[in-house]
Amino acid sequence: MNKIVAHCAFEQHAAGVYSCVHCRGAVKLRKPYPEPQTVFAVCSRGQPPIEPGRIEQALTATESLTRHVLAGGGNRDRTLSLNIVQVCGKCPKLSGDRCSACGCTLPLKTKWVGEACPLGYWDELLLATGSPLEIAGVERERKKREG
Structure with a gap:
């Protein structure tokens, strides 16, 4: 390298x-x-994206699962999930089926209501739904980005 x-x-x-x-x-x-x-x-320019460490991935997964259960375990509409996957497909942080920005796997992150992109790439799609859970997800990630 x-x-x-x-x-x-x-x-x-x-x-x-x-x-x-x-x-x-x-x-x-x-x-x-x-x-x-x-x-x-x-x-190390030109190398594949580096994913968050296992502990950070475990914490992120635990937070996501907790939010998912507390929100009633709902899944997004299939069309919305597919639109989100298309957005992720253009992102340089995508490494296989995993986001190197947050460490989440796309099959779950894109399906679960209330999950949002940590970089804000899904904001427009999620806000357009008008769903309080989706809006809350966008706002949560915005606050994290702003520190």
Whole structure:
């Protein structure tokens, strides 16, 4: 793997959590949180996206399952789920059937009512439904992104 020290272009996902737009490598920083454009890191450009670690994936899955059960275990309309999958298919964070931004598997994340894209790519589709659960999911992920 060729690594270079680069002034990477970072995206902020939550307070103190950034990922490189080139290698998808996640960087966690302590307070005070710097602006993404000031973060330097060793980058492996051109490598496949790096998924969140197993512990982070387990926590995300537990949170999603808890929300799903508390919301009554409902699934989205098939058409909406398929539209969401199409959006994910164009995303550079997609790695097989898993999102490298959150670590979730698409077959579940796209079906469950109230789940939203951590990067905001589904917002327009979900808000158009008018469903309180879908709107709550979008708002939850927006708050995380804003820190």
